[in-house]
Amino acid sequence: MNKPIRRVFYVVIALFTLLAIYTARWTVFEAQSLNQNALNRLPAQKQQKQPRGAIYTASGSALARSRRSADGTFVRTYPLGSLFAHPVGYSYAVRGQNGLEKYYNDRLTGEVESFTSILDSLLGRGGEEQSMVTNLDRGAQSQATNLMAGRSGAVVVIEPSTGRVPVYVSVPGYDPAALRTDAGANDLFNNRRSPLVDRVSDATYPPGSTFKVVTATAALDSGLLTPEGSVDGSSPQTFSGQPLANFGGTNYGRVTLSDALQNSVNTAFGNIGVDLGEDTMLDYMERYGFYKPPPIDLPAGGLLSSGLRDAQGDLLAADSGADLARLAIGQERLAVTPIQMATVAATVANDGIRMEPRLARLFRDRLGRVKKRIDPERAERVMTRKTAAELNEMMRRVVEGGTGQAANVGNLRMAGKTGTAEVPGGNQAWFIGFAPYDDPQYAIAVTIEKTDGFGGTVAAPIARDVLQELLGQ
Amino acid sequence: MLSARNRELFGLLPVALTVAAGFAAVLIAAEAEVNDLTLTYGLAFLVLCLLGHIFIRLRLPNADPYIFPLTALLAGIGIVTVYRIDPELAREQAQWFVLALVVFAATVVVVRDLSVLERYRYTIAAGAFVLLLLPRLTGGIVNGAYLQVNLGPLSFQPTELAKLAVVVFVAAYLAETREILVTQERRFLGVSFPPPGYFGPMIAIWAVAMVMLVFIRDLGSAVMFFGGFLALLYVATGRLSYVVLGLGMFVLGFAFFSETVGHVQSRVDIWQHPLDPALYDMAGGSYQIAQGMFTMSDGGVLGSGFGQSLLSVGGTQILPAAQTDSIYALFTGETGLVGAIGLLLIYLLFIQRGMKTAIIARDAFSKLLAVGLTAVFALQVFVIVGGVTTVIPLTGVTLPFVSYGGSSVVANFILVALLLIISNKARSEEMTGGVV
Numbered sequence: 061m062n063k064p065i066r067r068v069f070y071v072v073i074a075l076f077t078l079l080a081i082y083t084a085r086w087t088v089f090e091a092q093s094l095n096q097n098a099l100n101r102l103p104a105q106k107q108q109k110q111p112r113g114a115i116y117t118a119s120g121s122a123l124a125r126s127r128r129s130a131d132g133t134f135v136r137t138y139p140l141g142s143l144f145a146h147p148v149g150y151s152y153a154v155r156g157q158n159g160l161e162k163y164y165n166d167r168l169t170g171e172v173e174s175f176t177s178i179l180d181s182l183l184g185r186g187g188e189e190q191s192m193v194t195n196l197d198r199g200a201q202s203q204a205t206n207l208m209a210g211r212s213g214a215v216v217v218i219e220p221s222t223g224r225v226p227v228y229v230s231v232p233g234y235d236p237a238a239l240r241t242d243a244g245a246n247d248l249f250n251n252r253r254s255p256l257v258d259r260v261s262d263a264t265y266p267p268g269s270t271f272k273v274v275t276a277t278a279a280l281d282s283g284l285l286t287p288e289g290s291v292d293g294s295s296p297q298t299f300s301g302q303p304l305a306n307f308g309g310t311n312y313g314r315v316t317l318s319d320a321l322q323n324s325v326n327t328a329f330g331n332i333g334v335d336l337g338e339d340t341m342l343d344y345m346e347r348y349g350f351y352k353p354p355p356i357d358l359p360a361g362g363l364l365s366s367g368l369r370d371a372q373g374d375l376l377a378a379d380s381g382a383d384l385a386r387l388a389i390g391q392e393r394l395a396v397t398p399i400q401m402a403t404v405a406a407t408v409a410n411d412g413i414r415m416e417p418r419l420a421r422l423f424r425d426r427l428g429r430v431k432k433r434i435d436p437e438r439a440e441r442v443m444t445r446k447t448a449a450e451l452n453e454m455m456r457r458v459v460e461g462g463t464g465q466a467a468n469v470g471n472l473r474m475a476g477k478t479g480t481a482e483v484p485g486g487n488q489a490w491f492i493g494f495a496p497y498d499d500p501q502y503a504i505a506v507t508i509e510k511t512d513g514f515g516g517t518v519a520a521p522i523a524r525d526v527l528q529e530l531l532g533q
Numbered sequence: 534m535l536s537a538r539n540r541e542l543f544g545l546l547p548v549a550l551t552v553a554a555g556f557a558a559v560l561i562a563a564e565a566e567v568n569d570l571t572l573t574y575g576l577a578f579l580v581l582c583l584l585g586h587i588f589i590r591l592r593l594p595n596a597d598p599y600i601f602p603l604t605a606l607l608a609g610i611g612i613v614t615v616y617r618i619d620p621e622l623a624r625e626q627a628q629w630f631v632l633a634l635v636v637f638a639a640t641v642v643v644v645r646d647l648s649v650l651e652r653y654r655y656t657i658a659a660g661a662f663v664l665l666l667l668p669r670l671t672g673g674i675v676n677g678a679y680l681q682v683n684l685g686p687l688s689f690q691p692t693e694l695a696k697l698a699v700v701v702f703v704a705a706y707l708a709e710t711r712e713i714l715v716t717q718e719r720r721f722l723g724v725s726f727p728p729p730g731y732f733g734p735m736i737a738i739w740a741v742a743m744v745m746l747v748f749i750r751d752l753g754s755a756v757m758f759f760g761g762f763l764a765l766l767y768v769a770t771g772r773l774s775y776v777v778l779g780l781g782m783f784v785l786g787f788a789f790f791s792e793t794v795g796h797v798q799s800r801v802d803i804w805q806h807p808l809d810p811a812l813y814d815m816a817g818g819s820y821q822i823a824q825g826m827f828t829m830s831d832g833g834v835l836g837s838g839f840g841q842s843l844l845s846v847g848g849t850q851i852l853p854a855a856q857t858d859s860i861y862a863l864f865t866g867e868t869g870l871v872g873a874i875g876l877l878l879i880y881l882l883f884i885q886r887g888m889k890t891a892i893i894a895r896d897a898f899s900k901l902l903a904v905g906l907t908a909v910f911a912l913q914v915f916v917i918v919g920g921v922t923t924v925i926p927l928t929g930v931t932l933p934f935v936s937y938g939g940s941s942v943v944a945n946f947i948l949v950a951l952l953l954i955i956s957n958k959a960r961s962e963e964m965t966g967g968v969v
Binding site for chain 1: 768823830873901915918924
């Protein structure tokens with residue numbers, strides 16, 4: 061009977077080899093995909109055992125801190141509550157992570173320091189956590205939030221030359237602390253106003269006439285028109301078999317490009333769009349960053365690309381046979397994020413060079429030594445310096461004598477463009493712009509959902525007041 | 534050369550080192566002070582090991598010198614891991630070890646020579662049958678399977694004892710009938726079949742395994758019992774065709790029930806797609822398996838460090854059944870692939886000693902009993918580790934000596950006692966040149 065006994069033992073060895081192979085599969089070969097699986101909250105939960113670096117505004121107000129609780133784990137607190145919830149995000153074992161907390165998790169936990177010894181590794185010790193200083197400005201953020209007065213929408217400010225983002229407001233906001241309980245989280249998930257949605261980078265709206273800045277860029281930069289070049293602005297005209305009228309039905313006759321932007325003449329821009337053609341329009345949209353997720357330092361899952369979208373909200377292919385006249389005036393099926401429109405304004409303000417928006421500024425260790433600076437990142441030159449200067453001048457005239465006059469106050473020296481898109485339930489009101497036009501410090505995009513007002517009446521005043529606050533006026 | 538018993542005593546040294554190092558690591562990780570109580574656990578455990586050793590020295594002087602130290606090593610790993618999960622559970626586990634050693638000694642004294650088991654084989658078989666049905670009657674569902682008997686404050690899992698009884702019965706039955714099975718086999722279509730008169734008991738055991746699958750809802754035990762039975766049948770007859778036949782019947786039965794019986798089917802779904810969000814969120818779904826996989830992946834090659842796995846956050850348990858079903862996942866998470874393979878090797882060494890005992894045993898019953906016990910032990914490790922690592926669907930059996938659980942510890946110490954009795958007898962005969 062001894063031969064069969066040996067064979068039984070060999071079978072056992074084979075079975076145990078299978079066990080070892082499967083153990084290796086989960087611990088080594090497929091460990092990375094398991095660690096990144098959405099269901100796996102263990103990495104976030106483990107991090108609760110270690111202190112997490114604090115997050116500050118540019119001037120040092122605490123936005124997030126780690127507090128040690130009785131069971132030895134660290135719990136995140138957000139001293140300013142809902143004010144910075146969207147950019148900062150949250151980090152809770154029970155809920156996972158979002159926002160800057162997620163994007164810069166490795167630095168905040170110290171995982172980025174991989175000098176650990178084998179002893180450290182056996183005892184599970186990681187690197188030292190780092191604190192984060194952001195570009196966010198508490199005063200301006202607070203002011204922008206107050207000015208929105210609870211109306212759903214977004215305000216975002218970019219420093220044109222660096223891409224720094226001092227204001228990042230999405231209304232309605234939410235208190236991250238509510239996410240610590242299932243009841244609180246469910247309330248937020250089920251809230252009809254969707255407070256958890258980041259309306260700056262993760263929501264798209266029809267841009268209305270603010271998009272004419274993009275069309276004007278293409279017209280000037282491609283050499284189709286000069287600011288004084290004349291276009292047919294009579295109203296109504298027929299495009300793609302459908303009549304298109306100007307706001308209020310005003311017939312402008314032949315107008316210059318500059319006047320067309322100042323008075324937001326739909327039919328003139330319709331003609332420009334048709335003359336530019338699809339390829340040129342899409343080329344300039346892509347230069348501005350359309351059709352790609354905004355290159356901001358936030359988690360990829362919460363970033364939407366701007367561009368033409370179908371009824372289901374899916375991005376349409378570039379050669380989808382768009383109605384060019386209506387695309388040129390920001391209608392068609394165009395859907396854009398506020399961060400994208402702020403980038404358009406910032407690019408014009410920065411002599412035509414597009415910078416990538418950045419929320420984080422630098423990281424420090426426990427002793428306050430700077431471990432990492434987030435340097436400005438140039439995306440690309442969208443247009444020539446000359447085109448940018450011409451657009452700057454044209455947008456200045458919009459504020460001084462056109463649809464954006466509500467933003468024309470004192471020594472603010474603002475340039476901009478209004479927009480109003482009709483949507484079911486009201487208007488999507490827009491303002492994009494920058495100030496001061498002769499030395500741009502800040503570019504801004506403001507949008508309000510389903511309002512009775514217009515871009516020039518409700519969005520422009522908010523932009524004006526926020527930039528005044530930032531410029532210390 | 535050292536005598537067997539002195540080798541055993543030396544074998545206990547690594548056990549002492551493991552237990553000491555393990556407790557120290559847990560304490561460092563927990564940043565707690567080394568207090569008297571924890572040291573007491575460690576010392577008490579080692580004293581128990583020594584008492585066991587002295588008892589074996591007196592009663593089973595020629596028994597295999599490695600089986601007991603390997604058992605102690607596994608138990609040591611177990612108590613440290615359980616202590617790391619919950620010191621209170623470790624205290625209870627230590628009490629179970631005391632009881633298990635008493636039962637161990639009683640087994641050695643009562644069984645003495647194995648003829649008692651052979652003589653009462655039908656009584657033992659009946660006992661096994663009752664044990665298996667008890668949980669269904671008294672209704673203790675654990676993790677969707679009827680595994681537990683509740684007797685007032687005490688509860689025990691009778692399958693642990695039943696597995697021993699079934700092995701004893703089958704070994705005794707086959708020791709008696711193996712010659713008839715081989716000499717009177719029928720050949721049909723080129724395949725050997727057992728003689729018709731002996732077909733019955735085999736169908737019966739297959740039926741019992743199927744009943745366990747459907748009514749006790751315990752695939753793990755079914756695999757253990759039936760696998761052990763097939764191993765014995767093969768060793769007794771040397772006929773691979775019987776094994777293939779039996780395996781085919783089991784797989785057919787399993788396939789049939791997994792199509793027709795809901796809970797078997799959902800177990801299979803969960804096993805195939807543990808990371809499916811719908812199954813993960815379902816009550817009784819793949820949460821436990823998925824959490825086990827996440828815990829293992831967290832460990833990597835070297836592990837996250839002993840005592841470092843996060844077991845709960847804010848009172849919420851992260852790894853369900855960490856001290857029982859999922860203890861292998863926890864151990865792998867903390868000691869990594871290296872530790873896990875080390876643990877599997879310890880089991881393999883134990884199994885090798887069991888097989889060695891079967892090989893040197895002289896009489897058929899001893900041989901078959903040793904093979905059966907070792908095979909069932911090996912299958913138990915395979916069922917739970919295979920379940921946790923998704924080689925097979927997960928069912929709750931304990932990881933022998935390591936998992937928390939009184940019934941399991943007691944039953945497995947009886948198993949060790951039987952192996953040592955067989956080994957002592959065989960090696961004594963070898964030395965004296967005696968014949969059966």
